Amino acid sequence: MWNWLHQLASPPCFNRFVAMLLPWLAAAWLTTFMIGLWWSLVKAPADYQQGEGYRIIFIHVPAAWLSLFIYVVMASVAAIGLVWKFKLAPVFTAASAPLGAAFTALTLVTGSVWGKPMWGTWWVWDARLTSELILLFLYLGYIALQNTISDVRSRNQAGAILLIVGVVNIPIIHYSVEWWNTLHQPASIMKFDSPSVHPQMLYPLLLMAISFKLFYGTALLLAMQCILWQRQRGGNEYA
Amino acid sequence: MYSSPLFKGYRAIVQRDLTSLRRRPFDWLLPLAFFMLVNMLFAIAIGGDRTALANVAPAIIWSAVLLAALLTHDGILRPDYESGFMEQLLLSPHPLPLVALAKSSVHWLTTGVPLMLVAPLVAMMLGLSPRGIQALLLTLPPTTIAMSLLTVFAAALTVGQKNHLLATLLVLPLTIPLLIFAVATIDSAVAGQSLLAPAALLSALAILALTLLPLAIAGVIRIMGGQ
Numbered sequence: 395m396w397n398w399l400h401q402l403a404s405p406p407c408f409n410r411f412v413a414m415l416l417p418w419l420a421a422a423w424l425t426t427f428m429i430g431l432w433w434s435l436v437k438a439p440a441d442y443q444q445g446e447g448y449r450i451i452f453i454h455v456p457a458a459w460l461s462l463f464i465y466v467v468m469a470s471v472a473a474i475g476l477v478w479k480f481k482l483a484p485v486f487t488a489a490s491a492p493l494g495a496a497f498t499a500l501t502l503v504t505g506s507v508w509g510k511p512m513w514g515t516w517w518v519w520d521a522r523l524t525s526e527l528i529l530l531f532l533y534l535g536y537i538a539l540q541n542t543i544s545d546v547r548s549r550n551q552a553g554a555i556l557l558i559v560g561v562v563n564i565p566i567i568h569y570s571v572e573w574w575n576t577l578h579q580p581a582s583i584m585k586f587d588s589p590s591v592h593p594q595m596l597y598p599l600l601l602m603a604i605s606f607k608l609f610y611g612t613a614l615l616l617a618m619q620c621i622l623w624q625r626q627r628g629g630n631e632y633a
Numbered sequence: 634m635y636s637s638p639l640f641k642g643y644r645a646i647v648q649r650d651l652t653s654l655r656r657r658p659f660d661w662l663l664p665l666a667f668f669m670l671v672n673m674l675f676a677i678a679i680g681g682d683r684t685a686l687a688n689v690a691p692a693i694i695w696s697a698v699l700l701a702a703l704l705t706h707d708g709i710l711r712p713d714y715e716s717g718f719m720e721q722l723l724l725s726p727h728p729l730p731l732v733a734l735a736k737s738s739v740h741w742l743t744t745g746v747p748l749m750l751v752a753p754l755v756a757m758m759l760g761l762s763p764r765g766i767q768a769l770l771l772t773l774p775p776t777t778i779a780m781s782l783l784t785v786f787a788a789a790l791t792v793g794q795k796n797h798l799l800a801t802l803l804v805l806p807l808t809i810p811l812l813i814f815a816v817a818t819i820d821s822a823v824a825g826q827s828l829l830a831p832a833a834l835l836s837a838l839a840i841l842a843l844t845l846l847p848l849a850i851a852g853v854i855r856i857m858g859g860q
Contacts, residue, residue, distance in 0.1 A: 531806040542794050551856040570810035
């Protein structure tokens with residue numbers, strides 16, 4: 395297992411791994427996405443208060459979950475890479491960062507689009523919106539750092555330390571931002587005893603969340619392959 | 634404590650940097666001027682409404698403090714990096730986290746402390762109430778300490794780079810908890826409530842920065858100094 399993880403960093407080995415995994419991952423993503431889309435847009439009942447407009451939740455919430463998920467995964471992989479010197483770890487984080495930033499931006503955009511008819515405003519400085527915006531800047535900071543340091547080794551390691559410092563800060567930022575009282579409804583899905591969402595809305599939401607994660611995996615593998623190819627050709631663009 | 638060999642390097646670096654900053658007074662006077670200017674810009678932009686100005690005074694002062702502290706990041710490590718002193722530090726037996734702490738101490742002594750002296754004056758000019766100024770004095774030390782460490786962290790990350798704006802993008806998102814708790818402390822003081830909770834949280838953040846950030850800075854210095 396250990397050796398295999400180290401070997402994976404060599405392009406031929408990684409390409410074989412991707413060729414094996416990618417079709418399954420892409421198929422799983424497409425299937426869950428299609429079923430989830432149909433379920434959430436057609437089959438799920440309309441909300442009694444928000445009408446059909448609430449259906450943006452099936453994009454907004456999975457994107458929001460994924461935006462945080464990607465940052466935490468990046469920081470964990472960065473820490474592991476820093477300790478055990480996995481060559482693939484910086485490739486993983488470099489490929490993840492634009493995806494994470496994109497999902498954060500998607501969360502912010504869908505949130506504003508949803509907020510306009512429901513709250514009557516595009517933007518409020520509420521806890522979760524603000525945390526999400528700060529998260530976007532954390533991603534942009536990492537990407538900017540990756541683009542400015544020219545030496546590959548120091549770029550990888552400095553980026554890893556920045557990610558670790560950032561992930562220590564994420565809960566602090568989140569709770570400090572929650573200091574203000576807000577418009578946003580409190581979390582209504584992560585209550586384990588009895589979710590206050592109707593099952594016909596909850597299941598498609600969870601299916602969409604799984605589908606988004608599968609998409610992240612698919613896109614991540616492709617992006618990592620690109621970076622490794624660039625490195626092989628001497629382009630040295632990211633890794 | 635100072636006599637222990639562990640702190641010999643710490644003391645030497647602090648003395649060296651303080652001496653060099655005494656000979657280049659603009660390096661530490663400039664952030665003060667910047668701080669006053671930012672406050673002045675806000676005061677002029679808000680106009681003659683004294684109550685409005687007093688209401689937003691904590692927000693203005695704190696934004697200006699964070700920006701002024703960050704402004705000096707370029708002078709902290711770049712001279713050492715360019716002159717080769719950083720390589721000497723890497724080769725020396727002194728533990729790098731203490732070197733990072735020394736650099737942060739110098740930054741705090743030359744940026745944090747002057748800001749602490751000027752900020753109450755500016756607060757009076759902005760019309761902050763006496764209770765608010767008291768709370769400001771209470772919150773300035775922990776905030777500036779944490780800010781100095783974050784600034785040195787940014788300086789270490791950007792040490793070889795030409796782009797000065799990068800440090801702001803890296804560090805300002807991380808300063809938001811400081812900003813929130815600092816402003817919350819003053820706001821509770823002005824409203825006549827207990828300021829214990831936000832002040833305690835602010836101190837906790839400062840202690841967290843003081844204990845963990847030197848390790849991160851040392852890691853970055855080792856990476857960047859060796860390239």
